[in-house]
Each structure stands twice: as C-alpha cells, then as structure tokens.
Amino acid sequence: xxxxxxxxxxxxxxxxxxxxxxxxxxxxxxxxxxxxxxxxxxxxxxxxxxxxxxxxxxxxxxxxxxxxxxxxxxxxxxxxxxxxxxxxxxxxxxxxxxxxxxxxxxxxxxxxxxxxxxxxxxxxxxxxxxxxxx
Amino acid sequence: xxxxxxxxxxxxxxxxxxxxxxxxxxxxxxxxxxxxxxxxxxxxxxxxxxxxxxxxxxxxxxxxxxxxxxxxxxxxxxxxxxxxxxxxxxxxxxxxxxxxxxxxxxxxxxxxxxxxxxxxxxxxxxxxxxxxxxxxxxxxxxxxxxxxxxxxxxxxxxxxxxxxxxxxxxxxxxxxxxxxxxxxxxxxxxxxxxxxxxxxxxxxxxxxxxxxxxxxxxxxxxxxxxxxxxxxxxxxxxxxxxxxxxxxx
Numbered sequence: 001x002x003x004x005x006x007x008x009x010x011x012x013x014x015x016x017x018x019x020x021x022x023x024x025x026x027x028x029x030x031x032x033x034x035x036x037x038x039x040x041x042x043x044x045x046x047x048x049x050x051x052x053x054x055x056x057x058x059x060x061x062x063x064x065x066x067x068x069x070x071x072x073x074x075x076x077x078x079x080x081x082x083x084x085x086x087x088x089x090x091x092x093x094x095x096x097x098x099x100x101x102x103x104x105x106x107x108x109x110x111x112x113x114x115x116x117x118x119x120x121x122x123x124x125x126x127x128x129x130x131x132x133x134x
Numbered sequence: 135x136x137x138x139x140x141x142x143x144x145x146x147x148x149x150x151x152x153x154x155x156x157x158x159x160x161x162x163x164x165x166x167x168x169x170x171x172x173x174x175x176x177x178x179x180x181x182x183x184x185x186x187x188x189x190x191x192x193x194x195x196x197x198x199x200x201x202x203x204x205x206x207x208x209x210x211x212x213x214x215x216x217x218x219x220x221x222x223x224x225x226x227x228x229x230x231x232x233x234x235x236x237x238x239x240x241x242x243x244x245x246x247x248x249x250x251x252x253x254x255x256x257x258x259x260x261x262x263x264x265x266x267x268x269x270x271x272x273x274x275x276x277x278x279x280x281x282x283x284x285x286x287x288x289x290x291x292x293x294x295x296x297x298x299x300x301x302x303x304x305x306x307x308x309x310x311x312x313x314x315x316x317x318x319x320x321x322x323x324x325x326x327x328x329x330x331x332x333x334x335x336x337x338x339x340x341x342x343x344x345x346x347x348x349x350x351x352x353x354x355x356x357x358x359x360x361x362x363x364x365x366x367x368x369x370x371x372x373x374x375x376x377x378x379x380x381x382x383x
Contacts, residue, residue: 028223028363029223029224029369029377030219030220030224032219032220032377033369033379048383050366053360053361053362053365053367054363054365054369055366055367055368055369071381079359080239080255080361105381109379111379111381
C-alpha cells in the first residue's frame with residue numbers, strides 16, 4: 001500500500017465501510033470471536049456459498065505455505081442485507097478464484113469476518129457500494 | 135390427566151377472554167383508515183448521523199444514556215463486570231422491546247380497523263398495536279413485545295406498551311422492572327420519512343424518562359424478507375458469556 005495522503009484516504013474509506021458493516025453485524029452477535037485489530041487477505045477457490053440467515057458464509061479452499069489445503073469459513077452479512085445492496089445468491093459461486101480481506105478468527109482458526117473480496121474483475125463490498133479499488 | 139388438560143384449557147380460555155375482541159369492521163372503519171397518514175410499506179432506519187439511525191438524544195446530539203437509579207446502576211455494573219462476550223441474540227433469541235425496534239433491518243406497517251401491525255424483518259417478528267380504544271391491561275403478561283395500545287393525535291400514532299419479559303433489556307446491560315412503560319410517537323416528517331420518538335419510564339430503574347428518536351426511510355420497491363435465525367446460525371454464547379463460532383463445514 002502506498003504511504004501518503006491518498007493511501008490514508010483509502011484507509012479512511014475502508015474504516016468507514018467497516019464501521020457500517022460491523023454496526024449491522026452487531027445486531028445479531030458481537031465481534032468477540034474475531035481479532036478486530038488484524039486484517040488478513042487470503043486467496044483460494046470457493047467450494048460453497050451459504051446464502052443463508054443470519055449470515056452468509058463463503059467457504060474457500062486455501063493452500064497454505066506447507067502445500068496443505070485448508071478450509072476457510074468467511075462470515076458475511078445476511079442475504080437480506082446484501083440482497084438489497086446488489087448481491088445475489090450467485091455473487092459467489094463454487095469454483096470461483098477469490099481473494100478475500102477478513103478480520104481473522106482468534107486462536108489461528110481458519111476463518112474470519114468478511115471485509116471485501118475480489119473475483120476476477122468484480123469487487124464485492126459488504127455495503128454493496130460501487131468501488132474502483134483494485 | 136384429562137382433568138389437568140381440561141383445567142389448562144379452561145385457564146387458556148380465560149386468558150383469551152381477558153383481551154377484548156376486535157369488532158367486525160364496517161365500510162366506515164375502512165374509510166376512516168384512508169384518512170390516516172400513509173404508514174404503509176417498508177421502512178428502514180437511516181444510516182449516518184447517529185450511526186445506522188441509532189437512538190439519539192433529543193437535541194440530535196450524541197446518544198444520551200438512560201439515567202439510572204442507584205439500584206439499577208449497580209445492576210448494570212454487575213452485568214458489565216461479568217464481561218459476557220455476547221448476548222443471547224447470538225443464540226437467535228430475539229431481543230424484544232425496545233431493542234427489536236433498533237435493528238438494521240426493515241419493518242412494514244399495516245393499518246387495519248382497530249390495529250396497527252408492525253412486521254419486523256429481524257428475527258421475523260410481529261408487533262400488534264391495538265387502536266380500538268381498549269385500555270392497557272392492569273396486570274399484563276410478561277412478553278418480549280409487551281402489550282400495546284395506540285391512538286392517533288393529529289397524524290401521530292401514539293403507542294403505549296407495558297408488561298415485558300425479564301429477558302428484554304431497557305438498554306444494553308440495563309434490566310427493567312415490571313413497571314417499565316414505553317411510549318412511542320410515530321409520525322411522518324415528509325412523505326417518505328418517519329420519526330419514532332421513544333420514551334421509556336420505569337420508576338424503579340430510571341430517575342427520569344429516557345427519550346430517543348429514530349428516523350426511518352420508506353423503500354417503495356422493497357418487500358420484507360424472511361429471517362430464520364436458526365437457518366444457519368454458527369455463532370453462539372454459553373451460560374458463562376463465552377462467545378464461539380462453529381466453522382465446521
């Protein structure tokens with residue numbers, strides 16, 4: 001990431017988006033399971049997309065640095081919330097190569113809370129807001 | 135056994151009979167509804183400002199907290215000190231009143247003769263506000279939504295609610311007494327904006343009425359979706375307040 005005023009702007013934007021998303025998630029549960037001080041990016045292949053209440057889950061097969069495939073569970077907003085903001089049940093499909101930014105689960109568990117994702121040219125945000133971040 | 139069932143049924147019937155029946159609506163009753171403010175459709179709290187339309191103090195400033203009596207300040211402190219990582223909503227228990235009115239999901243208002251019905255998407259909940267002139271119950275059941283009656287004052291729906299389950303909270307980490315009463319004033323501030331001013335009184339818990347205001351926007355193109363929390367709930371909290379998440383695929 002570039003350091004400078006524009007970089008700072010991008011960070012501020014991400015925090016604002018996160019504040020919005022976390023406020024909504026908090027209606028159902030707290031963030032106790034997640035390390036909110038950390039951000040992590042994983043890349044892998046989608047094996048399943050749960051378009052379900054109270055949260056969506058993106059299941060991603062990630063090959064770790066030992067060459068072993070791990071299953072990651074990425075918790076996102078509800079289909080009700082996302083469906084009104086441009087997402088659909090086919091926004092994420094099995095077989096998609098995906099890069100996801102998350103707040104990781106504590107204790108090194110393979111999962112986290114969705115911040116944003118990229119599938120090919122498409123950027124998925126929890127707010128559904130259009131973005132030119134690449 | 136039959137006797138027990140019979141007695142239970144008689145009790146249930148007696149409880150049913152305590153609530154007055156809605157009268158059979160006439161054409162005039164339906165016509166009268168057309169003259170009320172148009173609350174129909176799907177509404178959601180606005181974001182921004184108070185943070186997802188969070189309850190705000192009277193002056194529109196930062197949220198003003200409830201002013202607690204010493205006894206309830208101690209209860210609150212005891213709950214905070216327990217340090218629970220999460221609430222029962224993580225286990226899909228709906229929050230009840232007043233928390234259910236502050237969820238980041240839409241709600242739909244239905245006006246029919248003698249009642250206003252609020253269909254709340256979060257946790258797929260429904261509130262009934264009876265506007266047929268019945269009084270509040272003197273010895274109400276303890277319910278998540280309480281028992282509500284309402285009347286119209288110059289285009290404002292004034293709803294009064296009493297009788298709440300001890301599982302609901304007055305505010306985060308603040309329990310209520312059985313004397314809590316909630317008065318809500320619903321009104322349109324422009325054709326697609328609704329204001330809900332909520333005032334909570336509780337002579338045991340509060341030293342002053344606790345008032346907050348929410349703003350909702352109407353979304354004509356939206357419909358209420360189902361929200362079955364148990365469908366795929368992987369979050370949980372145990373009796374000790376320890377939060378967990380199940381990531382077994």
